[in-house]
Amino acid sequence: MRALFTSFIILSVIFIAGCGSSYPNRNPVGEPFPTVTGKSLAEEEIVVPDAFRGEKVILVLAYEQDAQFDVDRWGIGFFTAELDLPPVYEIPTIPGLLPTIFKDAIDGGMRKGIPKESWRDVITVYGGGGGVLAEWTGTENDLNARIVLLDEQGVVRWFHDRGYGLPPLQDLLETLKKDQ
Numbered sequence: 668m669r670a671l672f673t674s675f676i677i678l679s680v681i682f683i684a685g686c687g688s689s690y691p692n693r694n695p696v697g698e699p700f701p702t703v704t705g706k707s708l709a710e711e712e713i714v715v716p717d718a719f720r721g722e723k724v725i726l727v728l729a730y731e732q733d734a735q736f737d738v739d740r741w742g743i744g745f746f747t748a749e750l751d752l753p754p755v756y757e758i759p760t761i762p763g764l765l766p767t768i769f770k771d772a773i774d775g776g777m778r779k780g781i782p783k784e785s786w787r788d789v790i791t792v793y794g795g796g797g798g799v800l801a802e803w804t805g806t807e808n809d810l811n812a813r814i815v816l817l818d819e820q821g822v823v824r825w826f827h828d829r830g831y832g833l834p835p836l837q838d839l840l841e842t843l844k845k846d847q
Contacts, residue, residue: 707787
């Protein structure tokens, strides 16, 4: 019964979060990534992008639970790429006060579907920080992940928000090859 109640709460929060503001999509290439605080599923507080200073990283932002399909396709593309990629972090982002209240239940639900060794690579950003990211990238077509390549200073070098495809993956890989 408790599991059913928890599932109901998680689904309700995600539904309510999906009813929030919609922001026009925008391309932030050349801009510094906004400073937000999140918590990894391993319970570590992480300030993004400060935690990654000095290294390139790929961030995969998602605003809806159903964006996981796109996130997974990008993950397969990254895994099969014939290039050493920088570290990849998934950033589930849920703006608003109500999801923040239930973040422990939501994170617990995510932990159930993610292997423990991957928990440190999933950083959830709720509330005001989630709102900052949503407005910064835009939330139109929210079933598409936002793929962000950050340079060593936390500046966006590459960005894509139109869904996984081989041409965008190839473009990202070409960008990475130029920097090697």
